Amino acid sequence: MATKIFKHIQTSVxxxxxxxxxxxxxxxxxxxxxxxxxxxxxxxxxxxxxxxDGNPKQDFVLNNPTYSGKILVAGKNFGCGSxxxxxxxxxxxxxxxxxxxSFFADIFKGNALNNGLLPVQVSDDFLKKLFEVIDADPHAVxxxxxxxxxxxxxxxxxxxxxxxxxxxxxxxxxxxxxxDYILSKKELVEEFEAAK
Amino acid sequence: xxxxxxxxxxxxxxxxxxxxxxxxxxxxxHFIHEVTSPQAFDGLRNRGLPVFRPxxxxxxxxxxxxxWDQHLPIKEELSRYQVDMLTKNxxxxxxxxxxxxxxxxxxxxxxxxxxxxxxxxxTYVCGDSHTSTHxxxxxxxxxxxxxxxxxxxxxxxxxxSRPKRMKIxxxxxxxxxxxxxxxxxxxxxxxSAAGGTGYAVEYAGDTISGLSMEGRMTICNMSIExxxxxxxxxxxxxxxxxxxGREFAPKGEEWDKAVAYWQTLYSDEDADFDSVLSxxxxxxxxxxxxxxxxxxxxxxxxxxxxxASFEAKEQGSYKKALDYxxxxxxxxxxxxxxxxxxxxxxxxxxxxDLRQVAEFVKGRHKADNVTVWVVPGSKQVQEQxxxxxxxxxxxxxxxxxxxxxxxxCLGMNEDKIPAGKYCVSTSNRNFEGRQGPNSRTxxxxxxxxxxxxxxxxxxxxxxxLKEEELV
Numbered sequence: 060m061a062t063k064i065f066k067h068i069q070t071s072v073x074x075x076x077x078x079x080x081x082x083x084x085x086x087x088x089x090x091x092x093x094x095x096x097x098x099x100x101x102x103x104x105x106x107x108x109x110x111x112d113g114n115p116k117q118d119f120v121l122n123n124p125t126y127s128g129k130i131l132v133a134g135k136n137f138g139c140g141s142x143x144x145x146x147x148x149x150x151x152x153x154x155x156x157x158x159x160x161s162f163f164a165d166i167f168k169g170n171a172l173n174n175g176l177l178p179v180q181v182s183d184d185f186l187k188k189l190f191e192v193i194d195a196d197p198h199a200v201x202x203x204x205x206x207x208x209x210x211x212x213x214x215x216x217x218x219x220x221x222x223x224x225x226x227x228x229x230x231x232x233x234x235x236x237x238x239d240y241i242l243s244k245k246e247l248v249e250e251f252e253a254a255k
Numbered sequence: 256x257x258x259x260x261x262x263x264x265x266x267x268x269x270x271x272x273x274x275x276x277x278x279x280x281x282x283x284x285h286f287i288h289e290v291t292s293p294q295a296f297d298g299l300r301n302r303g304l305p306v307f308r309p310x311x312x313x314x315x316x317x318x319x320x321x322x323w324d325q326h327l328p329i330k331e332e333l334s335r336y337q338v339d340m341l342t343k344n345x346x347x348x349x350x351x352x353x354x355x356x357x358x359x360x361x362x363x364x365x366x367x368x369x370x371x372x373x374x375x376x377x378t379y380v381c382g383d384s385h386t387s388t389h390x391x392x393x394x395x396x397x398x399x400x401x402x403x404x405x406x407x408x409x410x411x412x413x414x415x416s417r418p419k420r421m422k423i424x425x426x427x428x429x430x431x432x433x434x435x436x437x438x439x440x441x442x443x444x445x446x447s448a449a450g451g452t453g454y455a456v457e458y459a460g461d462t463i464s465g466l467s468m469e470g471r472m473t474i475c476n477m478s479i480e481x482x483x484x485x486x487x488x489x490x491x492x493x494x495x496x497x498x499x500g501r502e503f504a505p506k507g508e509e510w511d512k513a514v515a516y517w518q519t520l521y522s523d524e525d526a527d528f529d530s531v532l533s534x535x536x537x538x539x540x541x542x543x544x545x546x547x548x549x550x551x552x553x554x555x556x557x558x559x560x561x562x563a564s565f566e567a568k569e570q571g572s573y574k575k576a577l578d579y580x581x582x583x584x585x586x587x588x589x590x591x592x593x594x595x596x597x598x599x600x601x602x603x604x605x606x607x608d609l610r611q612v613a614e615f616v617k618g619r620h621k622a623d624n625v626t627v628w629v630v631p632g633s634k635q636v637q638e639q640x641x642x643x644x645x646x647x648x649x650x651x652x653x654x655x656x657x658x659x660x661x662x663x664c665l666g667m668n669e670d671k672i673p674a675g676k677y678c679v680s681t682s683n684r685n686f687e688g689r690q691g692p693n694s695r696t697x698x699x700x701x702x703x704x705x706x707x708x709x710x711x712x713x714x715x716x717x718x719x720l721k722e723e724e725l726v
Contacts, residue, residue, distance in 0.1 A: 142399060166399070237406050
């Protein structure tokens with residue numbers, strides 16, 4: 060089945076300079092009771108974003124109208140903890156197309172790639188620079204190109220290349236799906252089982 | 256060049272390996288539960304696909320279930336709906352379900368091993384990050400997202416790139432009162448919550464091989480808390496004796512054949528690891544966490560680190576964690592009043608954990624300021640505890656034995672720690688809000704949790720053990 064295609068974006072960004080953001084913060088467990096993939100964006104960062112009565116917390120970046128955009132820029136070890144794919148669904152459902160950090164947790168990275176949400180891993184220095192640029196200009200525009208694998212601060216032209224698994228890159232830029240790929244090799248799976 | 260244990264198992268499960276592509280890895284058993292499976296079943300329906308190997312798929316209800324009055328319908332509507340959905344999906348796709356009321360029901364990472372489904376040399380996945388637990392048997396086991404749950408349902412395979420290999424050795428004699436949970440909390444405190452990311456971690460050394468299977472499962476369970484893809488321990492006599500005779504363990508000739516294979520499962524002496532770390536058992540104190548990720552742990556007698564001891568860019572996150580926990584720089588946790596004690600979760604809810612706690616609390620009673628929940632990992636653990644009379648010891652101590660489920664580890668059911676309250680918990684995560692909105696978690700071993708329940712404050716179990724020696 061075709062999935063969302065991602066090749067290139069150019070947008071303002073939302074900064075979240077906190078390290079070790081775990082998937083329990085991205086989407087708390089009590090919101091995992093849904094049985095569909097939709098609607099998780101409403102509860103993205105729920106307990107950082109809303110108080111116990113459901114009122115927006117003014118000091119949280121998603122409630123600050125100064126910041127908007129399709130890229131979330133976050134501190135290192137983003138997405139650690141629980142394997143819940145709901146975290147990737149919540150970020151994508153809210154409207155993010157990419158997350159930039161200096162380090163991603165393994166399972167989150169895989170889940171994001173399976174949902175057309177691009178995890179872009181940059182150096183510590185580039186991440187620091189991004190936060191400084193956003194601090195100086197909240198509307199600073201960032202360009203991410205998956206085809207040529209670079210991230211660029213548009214105003215200054217400073218850029219860095221990033222790694223992505225070539226197979227997952229092909230999936231994201233063409234909308235391919237893992238299940239279709241394995242099903243195309245089904246004979247090999249059956250041969251493997253027969254030989255066991 | 257010799258091979259690592261991990262590579263031997265991986266290579267035995269590669270269906271297809273192509274340059275530039277992840278390997279297609281065959282999965283022996285797929286465990287599923289109510290929370291991360293419904294969207295995968297929907298995906299199969301949308302594609303018009305069956306579950307490819309339903310007999311290699313095992314389901315249970317654990318994350319959402321109440322741990323009291325399980326014979327009654329689930330009160331919470333969304334939880335009930337999700338559990339009902341699992342029942343319907345399993346019936347439609349021909350999957351065996353150990354649901355509520357079934358004698359095999361329980362936390363997915365407790366039932367797999369206790370039923371003899373988890374075995375050395377196998378590959379196991381589940382839409383739950385603590386699937387790393389099963390690696391204690393010398394197996395490759397890891398958590399996956401729901402798209403991958405659908406992938407395994409559709410193909411019994413998973414696309415995976417081979418991770419790097421790390422060996423973590425622990426050698427020496429543990430202090431009295433220090434156990435598997437302290438070992439793993441210590442390791443994570445040393446290498447951080449991201450220190451294992453990208454690696455399959457093999458635990459080795461005489462301290463590790465001296466642990467029971469329950470202890471080994473506690474260690475492997477928390478591999479994900481240092482970011483590792485999986486954790487594993489070479490199978491030995493302890494492993495083989497544990498598996499033998501269990502419900503779904505091989506029998507007769509099949510058993511002999513299996514054991515002969517399992518005995519080949521170890522890292523060769525000249526095997527190449529990408530990273531090797533060594534720790535001394537003697538250096539490990541009873542551990543406790545003070546922060547909001549499992550890497551933020553200290554020996555129970557130590558003080559919370561000072562903000563200034565961190566690099567400037569890390570100080571903001573550190574201060575946020577301390578503020579959340581209501582702690583300050585250099586504070587000592589020892590003697591700090593607590594409100595709740597949770598003994599349970601896929602980390603520490605097995606019969607050995609309950610026996611250890613019961614032995615300690617026998618003849619003692621919890622402090623008035625503390626609420627204690629003991630949640631067995633499975634129906635079989637619960638029944639065994641009752642057969643051994645542990646429930647009576649727990650009752651007398653004010654530690655009611657509840658019914659099996661994930662419970663207050665993640666607070667998806669009613670078992671939530673209230674806002675602002677402190678809980679000494681034997682579970683695996685101290686993230687903000689993990690045990691309930693604004694709850695505050697101190698992760699520790701079952702013995703530390705039990706001792707703290709008795710005194711009502713964070714306690715060094717060794718002070719009790721010393722008193723006992725004097726008597």
